[in-house]
Amino acid sequence: MPPSDPAQPPVAMLSVAQARARVIARAARRLLPPETVELDAALGRILAADVVASIDVPAQANSAMDGFALRSADLPAVGEQAFRLVGTRLAGDAREAAVGPFDCLRITTGAPLPRGADTVVIKENVRVEGDAVMVAAGETAGANVRAAGEDFASGECALRAGVRLSPARVGVLASLGLTAVEVVRAPRAVLLTTGDEIVAPGIPLGHGQVYNSNRYSLGGLLREQGVTLLRHEHVRDDVDALRRALQQAAGEADLVLSSGGVSAGEADFLPRLLAEIGTVDFWKVRMKPGMPLLFGAIGETPVFALPGNPVSGLATFRLLVAPLLQTWAGRDALAAPCWHARLAAPIVKNHRRAEFQRAWRESRSDGTLWVTPFPRQGSGVLRSVAEADCLIVLPEEPQALAIGDCVEILPLD
Numbered sequence: 001m002p003p004s005d006p007a008q009p010p011v012a013m014l015s016v017a018q019a020r021a022r023v024i025a026r027a028a029r030r031l032l033p034p035e036t037v038e039l040d041a042a043l044g045r046i047l048a049a050d051v052v053a054s055i056d057v058p059a060q061a062n063s064a065m066d067g068f069a070l071r072s073a074d075l076p077a078v079g080e081q082a083f084r085l086v087g088t089r090l091a092g093d094a095r096e097a098a099v100g101p102f103d104c105l106r107i108t109t110g111a112p113l114p115r116g117a118d119t120v121v122i123k124e125n126v127r128v129e130g131d132a133v134m135v136a137a138g139e140t141a142g143a144n145v146r147a148a149g150e151d152f153a154s155g156e157c158a159l160r161a162g163v164r165l166s167p168a169r170v171g172v173l174a175s176l177g178l179t180a181v182e183v184v185r186a187p188r189a190v191l192l193t194t195g196d197e198i199v200a201p202g203i204p205l206g207h208g209q210v211y212n213s214n215r216y217s218l219g220g221l222l223r224e225q226g227v228t229l230l231r232h233e234h235v236r237d238d239v240d241a242l243r244r245a246l247q248q249a250a251g252e253a254d255l256v257l258s259s260g261g262v263s264a265g266e267a268d269f270l271p272r273l274l275a276e277i278g279t280v281d282f283w284k285v286r287m288k289p290g291m292p293l294l295f296g297a298i299g300e301t302p303v304f305a306l307p308g309n310p311v312s313g314l315a316t317f318r319l320l321v322a323p324l325l326q327t328w329a330g331r332d333a334l335a336a337p338c339w340h341a342r343l344a345a346p347i348v349k350n351h352r353r354a355e356f357q358r359a360w361r362e363s364r365s366d367g368t369l370w371v372t373p374f375p376r377q378g379s380g381v382l383r384s385v386a387e388a389d390c391l392i393v394l395p396e397e398p399q400a401l402a403i404g405d406c407v408e409i410l411p412l413d
């Protein structure tokens, strides 16, 4: 249930797991429709439906090497055997060919195997004497042949719905002969940054002013996740300006992300405003950094109001915005594999929020993974995220962890 007065801290904040469940539930209420794109535009997109192979790949058995195709039954057990050279087929030669007993066909990599043949002997292993090809004992039956359907058999599921189309996956689609593919429509987002002290880079910094890094780091995270960033707008700490900006953004986007103005300051208008013009699903999560995170919707458009502190914004994005995008991508947002590592430095934590410490991981030669927390963990130390490659996940209970203790980590790359 939404808190009755979002400007007042709720009696019990949600845990990260509870907050994530609410985010996923809201994402599932409004999935994005599929659209068809040409293969050239498919890279990075999310597959909307399973792709089933309608042909065998490769379509015919073919040679994996340059050499001579023959019948394995004719290979010599000892000494040498002469094979009669009956022709040549380079890859791309569409004529059918066949070999009979003690025949061989000169063949190049990728050329279809002639009827009757089941083995290719590489050219380096034979001696050609006129029309005779001499093959010595020791060749392996069935060698250097790629079976029809070895990569994908017709009828087999080649790619599952929900996967991101990497270069190799787009290659798979092409290998199946497809020219276009159904993908999930890219979510469209508007990013609002707020705060009277925030100015754009390039302008000389006045007293008390701060450059707008969130625009670029949060905008970058959105883009990295395949979101189309429709636009960014910086909004001053004015309740009417914020109301207008939020309503307009919700009208044009699938997702609204804002930064700043969610905590307890005199200009932190977002919690009350979202309750006024939309719905508050939750405000404040038992996490550090990122505790004041606000989530809800305007109409059916989900709204994340992230804390203004640069590190808090990035952490809440990784932990709570990403699951919404994963749900829209048709993926199970709870299924991410869990990594573990040993602590290379002690950690003492006294509070009762789950903590996500920026850290570096290191794979040691004995096969163990170690993790070193960044020395400065403040929510304003953006450098900690810029230099880190993972987050150490510390559970809610107070902890005194020693060097060598095992902790859960979340990779950032």
Ligand SMILES: Nc1nc2c(c(=O)[nH]1)N[C@H]1C(S)=C(S)[C@@H](COP(=O)(O)OP(=O)(O)OC[C@H]3O[C@@H](n4cnc5c(N)ncnc54)[C@H](O)[C@@H]3O)O[C@H]1N2
Pocket (backbone or CB within 6 Å): 193, 194, 195, 197, 198, 210, 211, 212, 213, 214, 215, 259, 260, 261, 262, 263, 264, 265, 268, 289, 290, 291, 292, 306, 307, 308, 309, 310, 312, 379, 380
């Ligand atoms: N009395 C309390 N004070 C604070 C609490 C609290 O519970 N009680 N919570 C703290 C926590 S935790 C966080 S996190 C921050 C979150 O504050 P807001 O979301 O309201 O954000 P702002 O106050 O607008 O800004 C916080 C900080 O971040 C800088 N900032 C904001 N926007 C940007 C931007 N676009 N680029 C770079 N830096 C930005 C801003 O200058 C502030 O330094 O509140 C604590 N306070």
Ligand code: MOO
Pocket (backbone or CB within 6 Å): 287, 288, 289, 290, 291, 292, 307, 309, 311, 312, 379
């Ligand atoms: O949650 Mo705040 O993000 O601790 O600084």
